[in-house]
Amino acid sequence: MYSDKYWEKEEIMPLKEIEELQMKRLRFTLKNAYENVPFYHRKFREAGIKPEDIKKREDMAKVPLTVKEDLRENYPFGLFAVDKKEIIRIHTSSGTSGKPKVVGYTRDDLENWINMVARCLYMVGIRDHDVFQNMVSYTFFTGGLGFHYAAERIGAMVVPSGTGQTEKQIQYMFDFGTTVIHATPSYAMHIKEVAEGMGIDPREIGLRIGCFGAEPWSDNTRKRLEDAYDIKAYDSYGLSEMNGPGVAFECEEQYGLHIWADHYFIEIIDPETLEPVSDGEKGELVLTPLTKQALPLIRYRTGDITYILDEGKCSCGRTHPRIHRILGRSDDMVVIRGINVFPSQIEDVLMRIPEVGDHFQVLITRNGSLDEITVRVEMVDEVFTGELSDFQRIQQKVQRELYKELNLRTNVELVEKGTIERFKLKSKRVIDMRDNL
Amino acid sequence: MYSDKYWEKEEIMPLKEIEELQMKRLRFTLKNAYENVPFYHRKFREAGIKPEDIKKREDMAKVPLTVKEDLRENYPFGLFAVDKKEIIRIHTSSGTSGKPKVVGYTRDDLENWINMVARCLYMVGIRDHDVFQNMVSYTFFTGGLGFHYAAERIGAMVVPSGTGQTEKQIQYMFDFGTTVIHATPSYAMHIKEVAEGMGIDPREIGLRIGCFGAEPWSDNTRKRLEDAYDIKAYDSYGLSEMNGPGVAFECEEQYGLHIWADHYFIEIIDPETLEPVSDGEKGELVLTPLTKQALPLIRYRTGDITYILDEGKCSCGRTHPRIHRILGRSDDMVVIRGINVFPSQIEDVLMRIPEVGDHFQVLITRNGSLDEITVRVEMVDEVFTGELSDFQRIQQKVQRELYKELNLRTNVELVEKGTIERFKLKSKRVIDMRDNL
Ligand SMILES: [Zn+2]
Ligand SMILES: [Zn+2]
Numbered sequence: 022m023y024s025d026k027y028w029e030k031e032e033i034m035p036l037k038e039i040e041e042l043q044m045k046r047l048r049f050t051l052k053n054a055y056e057n058v059p060f061y062h063r064k065f066r067e068a069g070i071k072p073e074d075i076k077k078r079e080d081m082a083k084v085p086l087t088v089k090e091d092l093r094e095n096y097p098f099g100l101f102a103v104d105k106k107e108i109i110r111i112h113t114s115s116g117t118s119g120k121p122k123v124v125g126y127t128r129d130d131l132e133n134w135i136n137m138v139a140r141c142l143y144m145v146g147i148r149d150h151d152v153f154q155n156m157v158s159y160t161f162f163t164g165g166l167g168f169h170y171a172a173e174r175i176g177a178m179v180v181p182s183g184t185g186q187t188e189k190q191i192q193y194m195f196d197f198g199t200t201v202i203h204a205t206p207s208y209a210m211h212i213k214e215v216a217e218g219m220g221i222d223p224r225e226i227g228l229r230i231g232c233f234g235a236e237p238w239s240d241n242t243r244k245r246l247e248d249a250y251d252i253k254a255y256d257s258y259g260l261s262e263m264n265g266p267g268v269a270f271e272c273e274e275q276y277g278l279h280i281w282a283d284h285y286f287i288e289i290i291d292p293e294t295l296e297p298v299s300d301g302e303k304g305e306l307v308l309t310p311l312t313k314q315a316l317p318l319i320r321y322r323t324g325d326i327t328y329i330l331d332e333g334k335c336s337c338g339r340t341h342p343r344i345h346r347i348l349g350r351s352d353d354m355v356v357i358r359g360i361n362v363f364p365s366q367i368e369d370v371l372m373r374i375p376e377v378g379d380h381f382q383v384l385i386t387r388n389g390s391l392d393e394i395t396v397r398v399e400m401v402d403e404v405f406t407g408e409l410s411d412f413q414r415i416q417q418k419v420q421r422e423l424y425k426e427l428n429l430r431t432n433v434e435l436v437e438k439g440t441i442e443r444f445k446l447k448s449k450r451v452i453d454m455r456d457n458l
Numbered sequence: 459m460y461s462d463k464y465w466e467k468e469e470i471m472p473l474k475e476i477e478e479l480q481m482k483r484l485r486f487t488l489k490n491a492y493e494n495v496p497f498y499h500r501k502f503r504e505a506g507i508k509p510e511d512i513k514k515r516e517d518m519a520k521v522p523l524t525v526k527e528d529l530r531e532n533y534p535f536g537l538f539a540v541d542k543k544e545i546i547r548i549h550t551s552s553g554t555s556g557k558p559k560v561v562g563y564t565r566d567d568l569e570n571w572i573n574m575v576a577r578c579l580y581m582v583g584i585r586d587h588d589v590f591q592n593m594v595s596y597t598f599f600t601g602g603l604g605f606h607y608a609a610e611r612i613g614a615m616v617v618p619s620g621t622g623q624t625e626k627q628i629q630y631m632f633d634f635g636t637t638v639i640h641a642t643p644s645y646a647m648h649i650k651e652v653a654e655g656m657g658i659d660p661r662e663i664g665l666r667i668g669c670f671g672a673e674p675w676s677d678n679t680r681k682r683l684e685d686a687y688d689i690k691a692y693d694s695y696g697l698s699e700m701n702g703p704g705v706a707f708e709c710e711e712q713y714g715l716h717i718w719a720d721h722y723f724i725e726i727i728d729p730e731t732l733e734p735v736s737d738g739e740k741g742e743l744v745l746t747p748l749t750k751q752a753l754p755l756i757r758y759r760t761g762d763i764t765y766i767l768d769e770g771k772c773s774c775g776r777t778h779p780r781i782h783r784i785l786g787r788s789d790d791m792v793v794i795r796g797i798n799v800f801p802s803q804i805e806d807v808l809m810r811i812p813e814v815g816d817h818f819q820v821l822i823t824r825n826g827s828l829d830e831i832t833v834r835v836e837m838v839d840e841v842f843t844g845e846l847s848d849f850q851r852i853q854q855k856v857q858r859e860l861y862k863e864l865n866l867r868t869n870v871e872l873v874e875k876g877t878i879e880r881f882k883l884k885s886k887r888v889i890d891m892r893d894n895l
Contacts, residue, residue, distance in 0.1 A: 097633050106587045108615045111634070115626075123634075128613070150543045159596035160620035169603075176565070178545045183597035189552075196534045197548070197560075 028143035046311035054317040057102035096120040125315040134264040138171030141270035149176030156204040163265025206238040224251040241372025277330040277343030395432040465580035483748035491754040494539035533557040562752040571701040575608030578707035586613030593641040600702025643675040661688040678809025714767040714780030832869040
């Protein structure tokens with residue numbers, strides 16, 4: 022480690038130096054792609070550009086974008102820039118349809134990745150005396166091995182527990198003295214329920230820190246998780262195409278995620294026009310890795326909607342820019358009566374209503390030519406001990422709050438706790454039935 | 459790596475030097491246990507011995523044995539010799555009943571372990587140009603992460619596939635150009651059947667090497683696996699209490715498993731009298747780790763039955779002793795009419811009969827005061843196209859061959875392929891119904 026506070030000295034490098042380093046490293050990535058990946062050689066030629074044409078930040082707008090489909094079409098190793106012999110790891114992410122995306126790592130890529138994730142864990146205060154229970158799936162998913170290697174590098178006691186066998190895992194937390202957990206927010210909520218079912222108050226486990234990622238979650242869910250476990254909860258961002266976790270992470274300020282600008286070139290584009298947005302505007306995050314040897318994806322469309330916070334230097338001392346927690350995925354965005362809606366907006370509203378429980382579901386149907394949106398919401402147990410008139414009040418309140426946020430009239434259905442199906446990995450919160458009609 | 463042929467120079471260290479190193483390291487382990495593990499301090503005092511009393515190999519017989527129950531009773535960290543802060547990994551193995559066994563590793567322990575497994579993989583010819591598909595479970599099981607780290611250390615392209623989704627895994631083998639697989643022998647047999655169901659001949663995948671372990675298997679199963687996949691199949695031996703895999707492994711001679719004597723002190727005892735057996739005699743393997751900081755188990759009863767081959771130096775050049783592949787576990791041993799029977803003996807007989815398929819099951823019942831043993835055997839498809847009289851001939855042949863090996867009369871039941879339930883992880887081959895009567 023670099024110091025008591027920072028894992029690597031690059032974390033506090035003056036922003037100007039980071040930007041110089043970015044341009045230097047960007048030339049390496051562009052050259053690597055152009056010279057070693059026929060796909061990029063062709064794309065660059067078609068666009069009439071050469072790596073050496075990219076001299077300043079703004080020049081990047083001329084470079085063609087890469088999309089998820091490009092990975093699938095070049096399955097499995099078509100976008101690799103190095104010989105198979107140099108690759109020491111692959112991961113895959115299987116989408117809903119078609120071929121999986123396959124990503125590869127050289128030994129240097131893996132070293133860089135481990136240190137990026139270690140930066141994040143060290144940043145939120147994880148040290149060698151911690152017991153780190155890694156409650157996500159291992160094997161092909163980058164979240165498992167990505168955190169595992171980094172926590173081990175820091176010297177924490179890593180409990181490679183994976184998902185499932187939740188009761189046993191809760192027992193292990195007590196027995197091993199677990200202080201940090203890594204999980205998806207929805208699995209963490211599930212664990213809480215199972216613990217309560219076992220008669221255990223999760224606050225008594227003795228956890229200090231929770232790292233949550235792999236699905237969008239809101240500040241209000243954060244409050245619930247922090248409250249349920251008596252922890253500080255941090256948002257983790259990454260995607261396998263950019264190594265995996267460790268691309269961006271909240272610091273102890275819990276105000277935006279530092280995105281490691283010495284390893285990624287960061288752009289925000291309008292997902293419709295594909296043009297860069299103005300400073301601080303919302304749009305799709307586009308990343309170019311700056312140090313990746315095996316898979317130099319150029320201007321990769323992450324599909325994630327966010328914006329860059331412009332708040333000057335963070336009080337944690339880190340100089341890397343901060344992005345807002347992911348607002349939604351361009352894929353998740355549903356257009357209802359011409360209005361863009363992200364499930365995260367709905368979650369945000371619901372989670373600040375105290376009568377609302379931890380689970381909800383959105384159903385979209387078509388009634389004639391009119392889209393209908395129904396939000397099914399689990400109530401907290403306490404609600405069911407009250408008067409029936411209360412239901413109407415809560416229903417109206419939820420409807421009103423949703424209207425304020427979405428500018429859309431919704432049908433609100435209140436249901437008992439446990440009614441909505443739980444998913445361990447990713448929440449499946451929106452059911453769009455319009456295509457079925 | 460040390461050379462083109464050996465991962466580490468210790469592999470070809472003269473046996474005399476290994477034995478000197480063993481005694482030196484044994485003093486470290488005994489001292490570590492005595493001074494840092496109250497359980498051992500007490501046991502040593504009760505036995506009236508001190509670490510410095512152990513001056514030569516034979517003195518070890520005075521030292522108390524450690525059994526699996528000791529780990530369970532000291533759950534979770536009672537036998538650890540270092541502070542929790544020094545531990546960077548734990549694994550668990552849940553037995554059939556009671557508390558799991560918990561094992562821990564310091565950073566040095568992990569380094570040693572990785573290199574021990576890397577030795578094994580390098581020994582059978584795995585190199586950086588190989589594609590290594592690791593088809594065992596990750597998380598708590600040492601077989602997953604143990605092989606993963608080692609194959610990565612060698613520089614092979616590691617495909618961390620885990621178990622399950624077998625059709626997809628077969629597809630990946632083709633697409634990624636997999637050359638090496640690691641699996642349990644029974645999962646490998648299952649994969650073969652699934653591939654055939656997909657209309658794929660597993661010989662066409664292009665595999666070179668298979669590493670198989672975590673359950674006992676026979677030389678005849680080896681022939682079947684080698685034939686099914688057109689590979690060389692190697693036996694892997696280890697147990698989490700001794701790090702995990704990498705304790706012993708076959709070399710290219712496929713004649714016994716080299717057991718790494720610079721990391722383990724090796725004894726064979728009579729499981730009844732607990733006395734050391736004579737040279738070359740069958741008995742239970744007892745191991746003491748020589749370099750393990752976190753968990754210095756002393757004279758640990760592995761429960762595995764084997765013997766030390768006395769064939770002089772191996773033609774591969776490695777000087778470390780060789781053990782016979784595991785003959786069975788003392789737990790698996792069943793006593794029928796006063797005769798010790800290991801399921802592996804039955805397997806051995808069955809697998810050399812060409813009419814017999816890949817699966818069998820042993821049922822033990824009691825008829826009055828007499829034990830009855832019934833062996834249910836799947837036939838290969840070809841048998842069912844022949845005459846009925848053939849059945850009788852095959853049945854008698856199987857019975858005769860079993861009698862020769864076991865000195866026991868058995869009932870033999872021939873069944874169609876697919877009749878006997880398949881298990882992914884460990885074969886559950888013996889059903890002893892005598893306790894249920
Ligand atoms: Zn900060
Ligand atoms: Zn040999």
